[in-house]
Amino acid sequence: MTDRILIAGSGQAGFQTAASLRQDGFEGEIVIVGEEPGLPYQRPPLSKTYLKEANADRLFFRNADFFEKNRIDLEDGRTVTSIDRAQRTATISDGRTIAYGHLVLATGTRNRRLPLPGVDLGNVLGLRSLADAEILREKLASASRLVVVGGGFIGLEVAATARAAGLHVTVLEATARLMSRVVSPPISDYFLSFHSSSGVDVRLNSLARAILDDGTGKAAGVELGDGERVPADLVLVSAGVVPNAEIAEAAGLYVHDGIRVDDMLATEDPAISAIGDCASFPFGQDGLQIRLESVQNAVDQAKCLSRRLVGHPERYDKLPWFWSDQGPHKLQIAGLTAGADHHEIRGGLDDGKLSVQCFRRGELIGVETVNVAGDHMAARRLLAQPAPLSLETVQAHGFDLAALMKANAARG
Numbered sequence: 001m002t003d004r005i006l007i008a009g010s011g012q013a014g015f016q017t018a019a020s021l022r023q024d025g026f027e028g029e030i031v032i033v034g035e036e037p038g039l040p041y042q043r044p045p046l047s048k049t050y051l052k053e054a055n056a057d058r059l060f061f062r063n064a065d066f067f068e069k070n071r072i073d074l075e076d077g078r079t080v081t082s083i084d085r086a087q088r089t090a091t092i093s094d095g096r097t098i099a100y101g102h103l104v105l106a107t108g109t110r111n112r113r114l115p116l117p118g119v120d121l122g123n124v125l126g127l128r129s130l131a132d133a134e135i136l137r138e139k140l141a142s143a144s145r146l147v148v149v150g151g152g153f154i155g156l157e158v159a160a161t162a163r164a165a166g167l168h169v170t171v172l173e174a175t176a177r178l179m180s181r182v183v184s185p186p187i188s189d190y191f192l193s194f195h196s197s198s199g200v201d202v203r204l205n206s207l208a209r210a211i212l213d214d215g216t217g218k219a220a221g222v223e224l225g226d227g228e229r230v231p232a233d234l235v236l237v238s239a240g241v242v243p244n245a246e247i248a249e250a251a252g253l254y255v256h257d258g259i260r261v262d263d264m265l266a267t268e269d270p271a272i273s274a275i276g277d278c279a280s281f282p283f284g285q286d287g288l289q290i291r292l293e294s295v296q297n298a299v300d301q302a303k304c305l306s307r308r309l310v311g312h313p314e315r316y317d318k319l320p321w322f323w324s325d326q327g328p329h330k331l332q333i334a335g336l337t338a339g340a341d342h343h344e345i346r347g348g349l350d351d352g353k354l355s356v357q358c359f360r361r362g363e364l365i366g367v368e369t370v371n372v373a374g375d376h377m378a379a380r381r382l383l384a385q386p387a388p389l390s391l392e393t394v395q396a397h398g399f400d401l402a403a404l405m406k407a408n409a410a411r412g
C-alpha cells in the first residue's frame with residue numbers, strides 16, 4: 001500500500017494541490033501527470049496581457065527548482081489514460097502504471113467544439129492553452145478582420161485587445177446579451193456599450209451557421225443564421241467548455257456536467273477526489289451541484305483537499321469570486337449572481353464605473369463591479385459571513401458596502 005498522491009492535471013488546481021500538500025507537511029510521494037508539456041502556468045493572462053506582451057516567463061507558477069526542492073515529480077507531456085479503482089493504479093499514456101494511495105482528478109476542461117461546417121479551416125482558433133495563445137498572438141499580428149464566436153469573458157477580452165490593436169472585430173453572441181450565463185443585465189449592458197463604442201461590431205441573438213472557406217483552406221468569414229456573411233481572416237471560437245471527465249466516467253464514477261464530489265471534494269470512491277474546473281460540487285444551503293471555472297475555485301479547492309489529505313478535513317464552503325479585464329475595464333464578481341430577482345445599481349459607463357448588488361428573495365447573493373475594487377473587496381468580506389445580509393440592512397447603509405463592512409467590524 002503506497003501513500004503516494006497522484007495528481008492528474010498540472011493546471012491551477014493540480015499545481016496548487018502539490019504545493020499545498022508540501023506546505024501542510026505531507027511527507028509522502030507526490031506525482032503530477034500533466035498533459036501539457038513544460039512547467040505549470042496560469043491561464044488568465046493568455047486572453048489578456050500575454051496577447052500584448054508575450055510574457056510567457058511570467059506565466060509559470062514556479063520554476064523547475066521548486067519542483068525538485070519540494071520533491072514533486074512532474075511528469076509533463078503525458079496523460080492519465082485509465083484508472084483501476086480496485087488495484088488503486090492509474091495507467092499513463094507512456095505505458096506505465098502508477099499506484100496511488102490517493103488520486104486527485106484536476107483535469108480541467110477543454111473548449112467546446114461547435115458542430116459548424118468549416119470549423120477545421122485554417123485561421124479558425126480556440127484559446128485554452130499557452131500553445132493556443134502563442135498561435136493566436138502570432139495570427140493577430142497579421143490579421144485585419146477578426147470574428148469572435150461567443151460573447152463570454154474570454155471572447156470579449158480578446159475582442160478588446162484585438163480592437164485596440166486596430167483590427168476590425170465582430171463578436172457573435174447567440175443569446176440576447178453578453179456574458180448572459182454569469183452576469184446581471186446591467187453588467188452586460190455596460191460591456192455592450194463599451195465594446196460598441198470602441199468600434200467592436202457586437203451582434204446579439206446571432207448564431208454562426210458556417211465558417212466560409214477562402215478557397216485555400218482558410219477562413220474567409222462566418223455565415224450567420226439569416227444568411228448574412230461577415231468577412232474575416234481570423235476566427236476565434238470561444239463558445240464554452242466541457243469538463244475532462246472521461247477517465248472518471250470510464251472508472252465508474254458519477255459524472256454529470258463534471259465529476260461529482262461531496263462537500264469534502266471526495267468522489268464516491270474515498271481514494272479519489274476531484275477539484276477545479278472538472279468537478280461538480282454542492283453549493284449553498286440547497287446543496288445544488290455546481291461547477292465553476294475560476295482561479296479562486298481551483299486554488300481554494302486544492303487547499304481544502306490538501307488539508308483533508310493531511311488529516312484536517314473541512315467542508316468546502318468558500319465564496320466564489322471572479323474577474324475579467326476587458327480593455328481598461330476591470331469586472332469583478334463576488335458570489336454567484338445568477339438567479340437574482342432584484343438589482344441595486346450605481347454608476348454606468350459615463351461614470352467609468354458600476355456596482356450592481358444582486359439580491360434573491362430579499363438577501364444579498366452577490367455583487368458585480370466594474371472599476372470599483374473597494375466595493376468588490378467589501379462584498380467578499382460581507383458575503384463570506386455566515387448570516388446573509390438582508391436588503392433592508394444594505395438599504396439602511398445607503399447601499400454603501402464599505403460603510404456596512406466598517407459598521408460590522410466595529411460591532412466585532
Ligand SMILES: Cc1cc2nc3c(=O)[nH]c(=O)nc-3n(C[C@H](O)[C@H](O)[C@H](O)COP(=O)(O)OP(=O)(O)OC[C@H]3O[C@@H](n4cnc5c(N)ncnc54)[C@H](O)[C@@H]3O)c2cc1C
Pocket residue numbers: 008009010011012013014033034035036042043044045046047078079080081106107108109127128129154244247275276277278292293294295296298321322323324325
Ligand atoms: C484564456 C483563459 C482566461 C481565463 N481568465 C480567467 C480569469 O480572468 N479569472 C479566473 O478566475 N479564471 C480565468 N480562467 C479560468 C481559469 O484559468 C481556470 O478556472 C483554471 O485554470 C482551472 O484550473 P484547473 O486546474 O481546474 O484546470 P486547468 O487549468 O484547465 O488544468 C487542467 C490540466 O489538466 C490537463 N489534463 C486533462 N486531462 C488530463 C489527463 N487525463 N491526464 C493528465 N492531464 C490532463 C489539461 O491539459 C490541463 O493542463 C481563464 C481560462 C482561460 C483558458
